[in-house]
Amino acid sequence: MSSVLRAVWDNTYGLLVDDGQLAIGAIVALAITWVIAHSGSDALGENAGWVLLALVLALVLANLYRAGRNARRRAG
Amino acid sequence: MDLVTLAIAATPSFLASAVEFVEATTIVLAVGITRGWRAPLVGTVLATLTLAVIVGTLGVALVTVVPERLLLGIVGTLLLLFGLRWLRKAVLRFAGIVALHDEEEIYRREVAELKAQGLRRNRWDWVGTLVAYKAVLLEGTEVAFIVIAFGAKGIGAMNAAIVGAIAAGIIVIALAAALRSPLTAVPENWMKFGVGAMLSSFGIFWFGEGVGAHWPGDAASIPLILGSLLLASLIAVRMLGGLLPQGARVEARNV
Numbered sequence: 001m002s003s004v005l006r007a008v009w010d011n012t013y014g015l016l017v018d019d020g021q022l023a024i025g026a027i028v029a030l031a032i033t034w035v036i037a038h039s040g041s042d043a044l045g046e047n048a049g050w051v052l053l054a055l056v057l058a059l060v061l062a063n064l065y066r067a068g069r070n071a072r073r074r075a076g
Numbered sequence: 077m078d079l080v081t082l083a084i085a086a087t088p089s090f091l092a093s094a095v096e097f098v099e100a101t102t103i104v105l106a107v108g109i110t111r112g113w114r115a116p117l118v119g120t121v122l123a124t125l126t127l128a129v130i131v132g133t134l135g136v137a138l139v140t141v142v143p144e145r146l147l148l149g150i151v152g153t154l155l156l157l158f159g160l161r162w163l164r165k166a167v168l169r170f171a172g173i174v175a176l177h178d179e180e181e182i183y184r185r186e187v188a189e190l191k192a193q194g195l196r197r198n199r200w201d202w203v204g205t206l207v208a209y210k211a212v213l214l215e216g217t218e219v220a221f222i223v224i225a226f227g228a229k230g231i232g233a234m235n236a237a238i239v240g241a242i243a244a245g246i247i248v249i250a251l252a253a254a255l256r257s258p259l260t261a262v263p264e265n266w267m268k269f270g271v272g273a274m275l276s277s278f279g280i281f282w283f284g285e286g287v288g289a290h291w292p293g294d295a296a297s298i299p300l301i302l303g304s305l306l307l308a309s310l311i312a313v314r315m316l317g318g319l320l321p322q323g324a325r326v327e328a329r330n331v
Contacts, residue, residue, distance in 0.1 A: 011214070015221060016154065016158055019161075019164060022160055046290040047290075048288075049280065049283075049291055053301055053304060056160075060163065064164065065316075067173065067316070068316040068319035068320065069319060071173045075320060
């Protein structure tokens with residue numbers, strides 16, 4: 001039973017996470033967006049979606065830059 | 077439910093499912109051509125039934141039980157994580173850091189492995205059944221996830237997402253049956269790039285809606301979000317190309 005649960009967990013995790021730092025970054029971006037949306041300010045709350053987009057774009061570029069630097073180091 | 081909502085559910089479901097069906101079909105084709113068709117077809121049918129149960133229970137339960145705002149937040153989170161995983165890998169592939177997905181190579185490797193396992197003609201081919209079942213179930217889980225995510229807006233959207241996935245399945249299977257070879261002409265790497273950006277865009281859009289953000293023009297904002305993600309991804313491909321030393325593209329693959 002535990003091996004079946006383990007396999008289900010591994011598959012679900014693999015479905016959503018390829019790079020741990022990217023996944024954690026995405027969750028942090030979502031958490032920041034949630035906090036902004038519930039900050040009490042109407043103007044900030046209404047624009048929370050654009051904040052999320054900006055955070056995700058920055059996250060994607062930063063994560064890929066790090067991956068590129070790692071690849072350069074390994075390529076020698 | 078309006079046509080835009082139905083198109084939003086059906087189109088990404090069709091495209092993402094087509095990519096997954098191409099991958100599953102390559103394996104089933106390899107099994108069928110090397111070991112005969114009965115066992116892999118049984119494996120495929122069993123996996124399809126398993127997936128139908130997953131979508132039927134989990135999907136319907138989500139749509140009917142979870143409150144809409146919370147559901148948008150959950151689906152947005154999952155789609156963003158899922159989409160970014162695809163997008164990252166696609167960018168790394170186009171930058172030459174990870175090897176491009178090659179359906180022909182996968183097919184040849186699978187055929188060699190299956191031939192090496194041997195076949196007893198007088199017994200049921202469990203190897204063929206299990207390989208096909210596993211391939212269809214693994215690729216199909218992603219299809220089921222996408223169908224559930226895009227169908228989360230209600231029963232109409234769920235039906236549209238299911239129709240999109242089934243249409244993709246019928247087209248891919250018909251093409252593979254007609255050609256009797258892996259579908260290498262399908263621009264799978266480009267499709268994964270686009271679908272990754274598309275899934276991430278819907279993730280951002282729905283999570284925003286879930287937390288009460290206002291999107292100008294509602295769903296009309298999605299192309300803008302998608303365009304921004306595609307632009308950032310193309311910038312990333314160029315940036316990575318510049319980071320790697322000249323001639324290091326091949327050496328850096330599969331890191």
